[in-house]
Amino acid sequence: MASACRHILKRLFSTSPPSAVAQPATYPFSKTALTPPLPKQPISPGLRQGKGLVEYLHKTLPTPEKKAILQKFFSRRSNKQLQPGSIVTVLQDQAPTQFTGVLIAIRRRGQATSFRLRNVLQRTGVEMQFFVNSPSLKEIKLVRPPPGGRMRRAKLFYLRDAPDKMSRLAGGKK
Numbered sequence: 001m002a003s004a005c006r007h008i009l010k011r012l013f014s015t016s017p018p019s020a021v022a023q024p025a026t027y028p029f030s031k032t033a034l035t036p037p038l039p040k041q042p043i044s045p046g047l048r049q050g051k052g053l054v055e056y057l058h059k060t061l062p063t064p065e066k067k068a069i070l071q072k073f074f075s076r077r078s079n080k081q082l083q084p085g086s087i088v089t090v091l092q093d094q095a096p097t098q099f100t101g102v103l104i105a106i107r108r109r110g111q112a113t114s115f116r117l118r119n120v121l122q123r124t125g126v127e128m129q130f131f132v133n134s135p136s137l138k139e140i141k142l143v144r145p146p147p148g149g150r151m152r153r154a155k156l157f158y159l160r161d162a163p164d165k166m167s168r169l170a171g172g173k174k
Contacts (some may be wrong), residue, residue: 062111062133070132073140074106074113082106084156085146085169088117090130091139099128100143102169104156118159118166125160 046052062070073082082088082103089100101117104127113132118125130137147169159166 060111066133066137069140070113073142074108074115074132076108080142082115082140082142083146083150084154085151087143087170088115089141089143090117090128090137091141093136093138101126101128102156102159102166104159106154119170120163120166125163127160 072078072080075081084103084106086103087100088103089098091098099117099119101119103115104118105116107114107116111133114129115132116127116129118127120126132140159169
């Protein structure tokens with residue numbers, strides 16, 4: 001019995017390579033484990049030319065026009081920066097092709113920057129969120145800056161419950 005235990009322990013803690021008869025599973029982080037070399041797979045010509053990655057980057061990175069819009073209207077250092085309470089018109093490719101409303105929120109997240117406009121159409125409040133990097137967004141026009149220079153809040157969600165304040169903002173009075 002003792003000799004059998006010694007034989008098992010010797011086999012477990014041996015630094016020599018295992019025999020060809022029985023190969024235990026190899027542990028990839030062990031210094032004594034022997035792993036066969038991986039077969040070298042040739043790199044495809046498409047991967048050498050950057051196909052796949054470049055197409056993805058072209059689809060996701062903003063175009064120069066979108067970068068200009070981001071710099072002009074959403075940069076904190078810009079003189080023409082959009083402020084909550086402004087009246088803004090957005091032109092799009094798809095319906096509705098034009099939407100004008102009060103800017104009630106801006107979400108600055110680099111490429112994923114978005115803003116929310118609110119308008120009252122036929123006595124129904126309508127809010128639309130626009131992503132600056134969206135391909136359907138064509139142009140943003142500032143119709144009128146906020147009355148009094150700027151609003152006291154960054155998010156004007158309280159306008160949802162106060163139609164009289166909303167109409168005053170749209171009319172140009174503070």
